[in-house]
Amino acid sequence: ATPTALLVGTGRGAQLGILIKGPEVLENTRRADTIVLDKTGTVTTGKMTLLAVHTAAGTTEDEALRLAGALEHASEHPIARAVASAAAERGGALPAVEDFVNVPGLGVQGVVEGHAVLVGRERLLADWALALPAALAEARAAAEERGRTAIAVAWDGEARAVLEIADAIKPTSAEAVRRLRALGLTPILLTGDNERVARAVAAEAGIDEVIAEVLPEDKVAVVRRLQDEGRTVAMVGDGVNDAAALATADLGLAMGTGTDAAIEAGDLTLVRGDLLVAADAIRLSRRTLRTIK
Numbered sequence: 001a002t003p004t005a006l007l008v009g010t011g012r013g014a015q016l017g018i019l020i021k022g023p024e025v026l027e028n029t030r031r032a033d034t035i036v037l038d039k040t041g042t043v044t045t046g047k048m049t050l051l052a053v054h055t056a057a058g059t060t061e062d063e064a065l066r067l068a069g070a071l072e073h074a075s076e077h078p079i080a081r082a083v084a085s086a087a088a089e090r091g092g093a094l095p096a097v098e099d100f101v102n103v104p105g106l107g108v109q110g111v112v113e114g115h116a117v118l119v120g121r122e123r124l125l126a127d128w129a130l131a132l133p134a135a136l137a138e139a140r141a142a143a144e145e146r147g148r149t150a151i152a153v154a155w156d157g158e159a160r161a162v163l164e165i166a167d168a169i170k171p172t173s174a175e176a177v178r179r180l181r182a183l184g185l186t187p188i189l190l191t192g193d194n195e196r197v198a199r200a201v202a203a204e205a206g207i208d209e210v211i212a213e214v215l216p217e218d219k220v221a222v223v224r225r226l227q228d229e230g231r232t233v234a235m236v237g238d239g240v241n242d243a244a245a246l247a248t249a250d251l252g253l254a255m256g257t258g259t260d261a262a263i264e265a266g267d268l269t270l271v272r273g274d275l276l277v278a279a280d281a282i283r284l285s286r287r288t289l290r291t292i293k
């Protein structure tokens with residue numbers, strides 16, 4: 001019988017914290033030529049902070065943050081946590097939410113104090129036939145040029161604020177990308193976030209290829225497309241939205257700091273959630289394979 005989880009290369013694998021589902025996984029560590037890296041929580045820390053609240057005329061920052069915070073309080077997304085905690089810090093209990101809906105990869109919506117509120121990507125605004133007024137569109141573009149994620153807040157049929165949210169690249173990501181390249185893997189950054197933000201993060205991490213603005217359910221299709229091109233695809237991810245793609249990839253590496261869904265879908269788990277260990281895991285697995293053969 002195959003153990004459900006064993007440590008790659010025992011001693012060293014244990015030390016590094018690499019769990020592998022079974023020996024059949026090892027073969028794909030040898031064949032992989034492409035590595036798809038999820039952005040948020042994998043290449044970046046995923047610990048987001050709210051840096052600024054840009055508001056339309058007639059709207060106060062407190063008002064926007066209070067309504068957005070109430071809504072995001074009900075979501076587990078890293079963006080949601082940043083918004084909810086910033087709102088809570090401004091003081092006072094957050095109002096209750098009715099009819100809460102989480103729209104994966106787009107944002108959240110619900111009713112707060114009688115207002116129909118939505119917080120999320122511009123694409124979600126468009127679904128409501130709303131658009132950012134010129135001044136807020138400018139604030140959004142400027143934020144994205146700085147590599148920040150811009151989130152729109154709308155209520156009562158008008159887009160009234162843009163939240164500027166920062167995530168930081170993990171200190172080991174650039175070195176990890178260098179090592180993955182040295183192992184013959186081509187890195188690709190994959191994200192649901194905006195193209196400009198993705199490009200800024202990719203540049204910092206030393207990644208040339210970016211696939212951005214991908215909806216959670218479309219991450220699988222991206223992996224399949226790469227496979228159809230004849231590539232053998234490894235993928236590293238942490239989120240619920242990465243689980244299906246991790247399962248579809250020839251080699252799925254889950255961040256141990258990520259969601260249970262990702263860990264269950266992956267072939268390998270990087271216990272401490274360090275991307276540097278992804279390169280170690282592949283190198284070590286290849287070596288283990290040689291030892292077995």
Ligand code: ADP
Pocket residue numbers: 038039040072075077079080104105106107108119120121149150151190191192193194214215216239241
């Ligand atoms: P990633 O692929 O980088 O992990 P997601 O697919 O989770 O990102 O989200 C993609 C984008 O959708 C985010 O960058 C954000 O603009 C928007 N989004 C998703 N969930 C929320 C939320 N709860 N609040 C606001 N925006 C959200």
Ligand code: MG
Pocket residue numbers: 038039040041042237238239242
């Ligand atoms: Mg993620």
